[in-house]
Amino acid sequence: MSTPSVVLAGGGTAGHVSPMLAVARAVERLVPDAHQTVIGTAAGLETRLVPEAGYRLASIEKVPLPRRLSRDVLRFPSRFGQAVRDAAEILRAEKADVVFGVGGYVCTPVYLAARRLGIPVVLHEANARPGLANKLGHRFAAFSGVAFEGTPLKGAEWVGMPMSREISQLDRRTERTAAREALGLDPQKVTLVVTGGSSGALSLNQSVRAALPDLLGTQAQVLHLTGRDKAITDDSGALLDLEGYHQREYLDGMQLAYAAADLIIARSGAATVSEIAAVGLPAVFVPLPVGNGEQELNARELVAAGGALLVKDEHFHKAWIRRNIVPLLEDPALLRTMEQQSASRGITDADERMARATLAAAGHDLDTPEKKP
Template identity: 50%
Template sequence: MSRTRSVVLAGGGTGGHIEPMLALADALRRRDGDLRITCLGTARGMETRLVPARGYDLRLIPPVPLPRKPTVDLLRVPGRVRRAVADTRALLDEVSADVVVGFGGYVALPAYLAARRSGVPIVVHEQNALPGLANRVGARLAARVAVTAPGTPLYRGEHVGMPLRTAISSLDRAARRVEARAEFGLDADRPTLLVFGGSQGAQTLNRAGVAAADALTAAGIQVLHARGPKNTEVTVPGRPPGSAPYVVVDYLERMDLAYAAADLALCRAGAVTVAELSAVGLPAAFVPLPIGNGEQRRNALPVVEAGGGLLVEDADLDADWITEHLVPVLTDPAALSGYARHAAAAGVPDADDRLADIVLEVGAPAAEARTESGGQR
């Protein structure tokens, strides 16, 4: 007698954890529409909005904030972990989990520990080139460990890539270019720069892009600039008739169309952003966030070293840098083509299916054993 297979995904907190989790969930659902998929999160994370909107079951556990590095703050963690692990173990039993997949962050650590104590196999996926504490612990407990970037220093890590939404991973930029540019009020045939700093925008990118507006449009380069919904002071005067447009929007609802419209991006270097750009073959000038442990710079380096983009430090980005480095590339079709080709070569558009293969393989023995035992763990 067959039993519905059950997968638990732990990826709450930030979009960098949630988006690959949901991309994997979609890939698993394509394989088996009857598969039970349960997402773990906390009441304070973005997952409370994003997960139900994608049609997946979200179960909440107590948050366990983790320091980025081993410090005295670790002394406060054990008490929080005990409660979260107990709640998560009860949930794993309730849904008869066959495998737990963790994406790091404060939801993943209790999931790893609960799975280990309950005898449920673990798969870890690390998005960043510099792993966090939760995944460093989880990797030691896991059956398989997948990483986004080659060379990621994580125990037994296999290069799989970043699971992405199919709207991005299957995007044909060339086929959608005319439609995409029309959607944003851009000319069909001009070289196009996309400027964006994440969902909230980025002050450094906003200042530099606006300051370079005259130099860019005078060179025949049009710009699509997402300033962030709160940055209403970021404006560009209208261009003279016949000149290249500079279009400023608050937010990009359709990143697939933004990518299709662009020839080059100027952006931060979050793990999902880097993975999406390389998957669709869109070269970029990456501006790593100047705070934290330097992980954004590490995220961008494999693509830059492959010839698929440029790297500029936050403190060095200004209108002069854009004029000196980006205008020559954007006005040279052969250079753009070369960057795009190398960016695409660094991408992994089928990472969602690769990770789904691993998850189903790891979970298969537990599912078969539970079927034979009548559903008992």
């Protein structure tokens, strides 16, 4: 069986790059000598994350579809056509057997180039509301996987979200004490983790700050990941220092926070929701109040299963926290029930599922033994 050449496409944000790299690592585990190349742009996070992960990065121009009448409308056809030609040149140079894409600006020209060259396409849609690139690619894809069961891509398979194995294989109960000690927390206390992502969420931070007397009054401890440059201060401008309250701007390795937590308050990006379900962690989701509402859609299935609560950003304030979160911290049995319901929606092998589908589309059947000469 020949060595497969896999070209992966995606970039821009961690929401695209992280699952793409998880699939690349799974391909590498299944077929260690597979040839893998990533197509991205020269501006996204892929410029740093892909080389750091050990994969070659080739770039094409980012050509977003113009949303209003401007000069970009006139320039779009020629720029987009050039992006398709550039993608095709990369696919020919890499002798690609298959294209794996995760959506976003870079994927549309890559999908179209692959179709013109007769190269099969496999794609993964991370959000409950599909993006334009994956809507297009799904029309001719050999296989489409989705992170959320209700995603409206007819015929797509619910596979879950590809993620790092440090998270997907995390045993929270086994790692809880060590994680809390590593984070400077009391190993015995009920632990609430609050995060708005690496950039933080100012409104979320302010509401939690106002509710700290109620939260800490439950005898729980709070680990608050505030986001860069969003530290919580007291009236004098110094870092807020309260017994049981621990803050960090950022944590490199969310598996530690997931292991330490009994309950988490977070935005509901697709990766966050999927990771929380995979590790079986009770959650309170506060969707980002911008965009087209995809964050609320991402959380709905886990909320319906009983593993999480959902509250709009505008309603997430001190009184709501007192009524809804304080009782959870005071009721271990209720948290255990939520934990079970969360885990019931978790999928921990999405990376391998997508890798197997990609290799199969490339003609590399892992289930068929190689014939001996």
